[in-house]
Amino acid sequence: MKSLSARRVISLLAVTGLAVSLCACSGGSSGTSAAGGKVTITIDGQPPTTQPFERKQFDQDVAAFEASHPDIVIQAHEGFMDPKTFSAKLAGGQLEDVYYVYFTDPAQIIARHQAADITEAVKSVPHVSDIQPQLLDNFKDAGGKLYGLPTANYSMGLVYSRPLFQKAGLDPDKPPTTWAEVRTDAAKIAALGNGTVGYADFSKNNQGGWHFTSWMYSLGGDIAKKVGDTWKADFNNDLGRQALNYLHQMRWDDNSMGTKQLLEATDVQRMMGAGQLGMYMAAPDNVPVLVKQFNGKYADYGLAGVPEGKGTLLGGEGYMINPKANAAQVKAGLTWVQWKYLNPDRFDSFVKAYADGQQPVGLPAQPTPDIWQGAVRAQQQAVEKKYANVPSTNYQSYVDTFQQIKGTIEPPDAQEVYAALDNVMQAVLTDKNADINQLLSSAESKVNNVLSQVK
Numbered sequence: 001m002k003s004l005s006a007r008r009v010i011s012l013l014a015v016t017g018l019a020v021s022l023c024a025c026s027g028g029s030s031g032t033s034a035a036g037g038k039v040t041i042t043i044d045g046q047p048p049t050t051q052p053f054e055r056k057q058f059d060q061d062v063a064a065f066e067a068s069h070p071d072i073v074i075q076a077h078e079g080f081m082d083p084k085t086f087s088a089k090l091a092g093g094q095l096e097d098v099y100y101v102y103f104t105d106p107a108q109i110i111a112r113h114q115a116a117d118i119t120e121a122v123k124s125v126p127h128v129s130d131i132q133p134q135l136l137d138n139f140k141d142a143g144g145k146l147y148g149l150p151t152a153n154y155s156m157g158l159v160y161s162r163p164l165f166q167k168a169g170l171d172p173d174k175p176p177t178t179w180a181e182v183r184t185d186a187a188k189i190a191a192l193g194n195g196t197v198g199y200a201d202f203s204k205n206n207q208g209g210w211h212f213t214s215w216m217y218s219l220g221g222d223i224a225k226k227v228g229d230t231w232k233a234d235f236n237n238d239l240g241r242q243a244l245n246y247l248h249q250m251r252w253d254d255n256s257m258g259t260k261q262l263l264e265a266t267d268v269q270r271m272m273g274a275g276q277l278g279m280y281m282a283a284p285d286n287v288p289v290l291v292k293q294f295n296g297k298y299a300d301y302g303l304a305g306v307p308e309g310k311g312t313l314l315g316g317e318g319y320m321i322n323p324k325a326n327a328a329q330v331k332a333g334l335t336w337v338q339w340k341y342l343n344p345d346r347f348d349s350f351v352k353a354y355a356d357g358q359q360p361v362g363l364p365a366q367p368t369p370d371i372w373q374g375a376v377r378a379q380q381q382a383v384e385k386k387y388a389n390v391p392s393t394n395y396q397s398y399v400d401t402f403q404q405i406k407g408t409i410e411p412p413d414a415q416e417v418y419a420a421l422d423n424v425m426q427a428v429l430t431d432k433n434a435d436i437n438q439l440l441s442s443a444e445s446k447v448n449n450v451l452s453q454v455k
Contacts, residue, residue, distance in 0.1 A: 151341035152369035153316030175304035189278035190256035198256035208425030209418025215243035220310030231451035305401030314407030362388030420446035
């Protein structure tokens with residue numbers, strides 16, 4: 001669910017003391033070269049001026065890159081790829097040479113031949129083999145050809161209130177690992193009274209369907225599966241009933257979810273920030289939101305792996321190359337992406353910049369997204385520990401389970417699928433007599449109609 005996490009905040013590698021002048025030209029340069037044999041590339045992803053820290057670091061990075069790569073000129077544009085205008089920009093020559101994508105985008109972009117094949121070009125790019133394979137797979141076609149590089153990622157976990165765990169007689173260093181344990185702990189937390197809610201979940205504005213998807217993944221299930229060349233709904237089954245029964249039991253049998261329903265992210269974050277909520281399912285970047293927007297404290301929150309651990313919703317971001325870019329621009333674009341976003345040699349400098357800028361360091365999120373494996377992952381974690389300014393031990397449970405859990409991206413046409421599934425979550429949480437079988441059957445028909453349009 002793109003609106004929830006700070007996925008647009010790109011990994012920002014800091015170089016201090018450098019100024020920059022960026023050209024706000026229009027669209028992809030597609031073959032244009034600067035004087036003197038320099039190659040010019042357009043890029044997106046420049047943060048807006050309303051994010052002064054991120055904007056400053058980005059602009060300094062552009063200046064530093066150009067200083068160290070005098071044969072490349074960067075023309076940066078604010079904003080990110082908009083799926084609604086993407087095809088028109090490409091056809092009209094307005095798409096940047098290097099463009100940002102969500103993990104939900106590459107499959108369709110590749111199928112429509114709207115990205116350059118970088119399989120051969122990437123062989124000379126350092127550290128690609130150090131990226132987690134499942135993240136690279138998101139940018140490959142069925143034949144294994146590569147069309148982009150991941151630069152950040154997230155997966156769902158369980159955010160919980162350490163103070164409420166302690167008040168309820170629970171060990172905040174041993175968060176629940178199954179949904180049955182979540183149910184038991186939620187009841188104990190709700191028993192504290194004074195409006196305290198044990199567990200909360202979303203059920204409107206497509207966020208209910210998004211979280212139902214996360215429930216299904218956590219239990220080892222899915223929302224959609226590909227049968228031949230077509231997609232079919234895959235939640236009207238025992239796992240779908242199991243997920244909804246847990247929610248129905250917590251809501252109506254245990255009364256641990258409170259009476260106020262039809263919630264979305266800001267409602268639940270507000271409850272957690274006010275110390276009135278025990279647990280909810282979320283990605284790591286929710287923790288800074290709780291602190292910065294809802295007056296929370298980093299020491300008050302823990303983050304655990306998603307309950308059951310049989311799967312988790314995986315999201316993230318990366319960059320692809322305009323198929324109209326020439327060979328020199330492809331090479332320059334990959335050089336920029338690796339230098340800025342995939343550069344272990346600069347771990348220390350950019351994490352230090354975050355710490356110096358009073359930004360949180362020590363969470364399994366920006367500025368140290370968990371995209372690496374092996375020695376490079378260990379190197380990043382050592383740097384993160386060196387500059388940590390939040391209690392990173394509170395999130396160790398999530399870190400320990402991250403690479404052990406299978407990650408699955410969102411289903412095709414995710415927002416339309418989620419809209420159909422919102423109704424299921426709403427009914428279970430607002431109607432004690434909701435017919436779960438009927439809800440799943442009806443939603444299956446709606447989702448199959450959506451998926452029938454997927455090409």
